[in-house]
Amino acid sequence: MGHIISLTxxxxxxxxxxxxxxxxxxHALVVVQEIFGLTAHIKAVCDELATHHGYHVIAPAxxxxxxxxxxLPYNETGMKKGLDLRSKIEPEDLLADVTACAHALNHHGHNKVGILGFCWGGLIAWQAATRTRDFAAAVSWYGGGIAQYSHEEAHCPVQLHFGGEDTHIPHTDIQTIRENQPDVEIFVYDDAGHGFxxxxxxxxxKDARDLAHERTMSFFASHL
Known part of the structure; x- marks a missing residue:
């Protein structure tokens, strides 16, 4: 199991x-939280990546x-507060935090660091790929808002995962990303919703999660 550290x-x-x-x-990864914070689920993802796949992982709060x-709780109240907290943080500050995690992993001798983001973290993973050069590969799961920034050029290989029944991310957004990023690998899981x-x-x-996880691990194995 992991532990809490302090970074600057x-x-x-x-x-x-x-x-x-x-x-x-x-291998090393930065894992980026959902809109609900550094939850038990995000910690469990880190533990799984470390225990079952041999990764050194850091997830910033x-x-x-x-x-x-x-x-925050996984309900409407938690979502509302999460959106409010997010609105008070500049994108540049978020990138500074994930970059600090990458640099901490670099300090341990990891020359290549990947980034894996979920929900809000999925958008951050995309922006980390396009706005920094600190990551060797990026994967986003149901990252909302990527379409708005899909004209930006990624500096590393990127893989994106979306739920076909996701009411938060329109199919038109996915199509926009496909058109703007023909070389980016995109998977859509027909029966899956947001947060699948x-x-x-x-x-x-579970079926969508397991398949997306398998594809994610294969992608990182190829690029890290």
């Missing part, structure tokens, strides 16, 4: 992060920018 971004912001896995592991230790990879959410779809 380039702007001197101190934030908590969850670290899992052996620093001497061959992004809400520390505005509220320390904010972990999280067992703590009503939308959890």
């Amino acid at each position: 971004a380039a702007d001197t912001h101190h934030f908590a992060a969850y670290e899992a896995g052996d620093p001497k592991s061959k 992004l809400f520390d920018r505005v509220e320390r230790d904010a972990v 990879g999280c067992p703590d959410r009503p939308s959890f779809n």
Whole structure:
């Protein structure tokens, strides 16, 4: 199991992060939270990547920018508060936090670091791929808002996963991404909704989650 560490971004912001896995592991990943914070689910994802796949993983507590230790419930109340907290954080600050995680992994000798984001974190993973050069590969699961930035050029290979029944991300958005990014690998899971990879959410779809996980692991194995 992992543990909480403290990191410092380039702007001197101190934030908590969850670290899992052996620093001497061959591969490294930054895992980026949903709109609900550094939840037990995100920690479990890190633990699985470390225990079953041998990754050294760090997941930043992004809400520390505005509220320390904010972990929200998977319901409408939690979603509303998460959106409010997100609105108070500049995108550049989010990138500073995930970049600080990448640099911490670099410090342990990992020359190539991947980034894996879920929900809000899925958009951040896309922006980390297009706006920084700190990552060797990026994967996004149901990242809302990517279409708006899909004209931006990625500096590393990217893989995107969406639910075909996702009411938060229109099919037109996915089509826009396809048109603007013909070289980006995109998977759509027909019977899956938003958050299909999280067992703590009503939308959890085990078949879609397992297939997306398999594809994600294969993608990182090829690029890290």
